[in-house]
Amino acid sequence: MPSKVYVTRKLPEEIETRLAEHFEVRSWDHEDQPVPREKLLEEIKDVDGIFCMITENIDAEVLDAGKDLKVVANMAVGHNNIDVEAANSRGITVTNTPDVLTETTADLTFALLMAAARRLVETSDILHRGEWGAWSPMQFTGQDVSRATIGIIGLGRIGETVVKRAQGFDMNVLYYSRTRKREKETELGITYRDLETLLQDADFVVLLLPYHSESHHLIGQRELALMKRSAVLINSSRGGIVDEDALYEALVNEEIWAAGLDVFEQEPVPVDHPLLTLSNVTTLPHIGSASVETRLAMAHLVTDNLIHVLDGKEALTPVY
Template sequence: MKPKIYITRKLPEQIIKGLSRNYDVRMWDQEDIPVPREVLIEEMKEVEGLLCLLTEQIDESLIEQAPNLKIIANMAVGHNNIDVQSATKRGIMVTNTPGVLTETTADLTFGLLLATARRMMEAEDYLRSGKWETWSPMQLTGQDVHGATLGIIGLGRIGEALAKRAKGFDMNLVYFNRNRKYEQEKELGIEYQPLEKLLQISDFVCVMLPLTAETAYMIGKEQLELMKGTAVLINTARGGIIDEKALYQALENREIWAAGLDVFEEEPVPLDHPLLTLPNVVTLPHIGSASIATRMKMATLAVQNLVDGLSGDTPRNLVLLNKSK
């Protein structure tokens, strides 16, 4: 009997076409609608392998209902949607898809920084709604990016790629990381600063951290108060790292100048969320890695991780417990 696999979202045929030769593959048949929890619970009862997305909460109660499960392959870099500790206790491997989305996410992050700094979305709406009647000296003026100071919180792969893009704009680079990266400091011309100092001196602050117990609400009222009144905060990492209530207050009161957000604590973000009412917030629907080529690479890597784990090999992208929340 072939090992059973469940895939929680419809993937392109060319990604999964070879799986059916060796595995009994079942897949949720919707591309844009997450699998309902009750369906996932039922499917988990017999599967040995699971390929999931960030939209699925693979918690302890779900894992307990999967007695045959050997591997959970997450199609994402982050894995805060999975209870890695519970999985590890039961000998279940957890994998992710790092590396393949680094450059694409760095592109989006810098694009969001530019769009927020120069009020691009606000300006487009201004034109499309018929408000553009003349040119005036201070109309829709934004913040300069070239020559400004960029503070990167979390100098991982994507943070390093972002720094390389910023160098092309002659930005001054500073970073905060749990561990100093002396080699990268030399290569990138980036300076280490304690978090408090980084927030005080940066014109742009980009959050590039995973969401863990240590990073949850890392940027709250106290941290926002340290930032310049002209500062821009960008988050393409994970919602929940920034206290959204505190951010709303800081933006509403013009304690900071603007924010660009690709992620939210609750996703999809409710349309009545206070942050969506503010003109100085640019919002995106979690599209950091959303290029065709990158999403195909992510899916291919997730499938390879799954196959490796079920074949008895150690997957290349095994998530270790000490790297989880």
């Protein structure tokens, strides 16, 4: 008998075909709606593996409901939606999808930086509303990216890849990481700063670190007050890293100049969220890895992990 796998979202046909070649597959057949919690708890009862997204909270309750569960394969690099410790203690393997989305997410991060710096979304909206008046010397002015100082918080794979894009714009690159990476300083031509100094010196502060208890609200009122009044904050990692109330106050009070956000603490973000009312906030619906090629590569890697684990082999990209 083939192993049973539950898929928590509708997938592209080529991925569904591949899964069906190896497993007995059941799925939540909706592309834009997460599987309801009650449905997830019911479906997981007799499956060997789950193909899940960041929208699913795979906690101890879910893991206990999955009495036959051997692998939780997450279609994301981040895995804060999964209680990894609880899974490992139950002998359940957790996997993610690193590497395949690095370039795509770095592209989006730098695009978001440029859009926020040059007010692209704000001014496009002005044009569409018919509010573009006569030219004036300081109309629609933004911040220069070229030769500015970028401070990257979190020098993982994506952070290193953003460095290369920044250097193409002759930017001065600072970084902060919990563990200093001296070999990368020489290899990439970047400079280490402690967190406070980086916040004070950077024109653009870019968050590219994983979310966990220690990074929760890493950027709050105190940190925002350290930044330049002309600074731009970019977050394409996880929403919980920024205290959104503090960010709103900092922007309204002109303590910093602008922000670019691809992620929020609550997703989808409520339409009445205060940050959405500000013209100096560029917002996106968590599209860091959203290219056709990358999302397919992520789904194939999830499938590969399921095949390996349920065939009794080692996972390709396990999370410990």
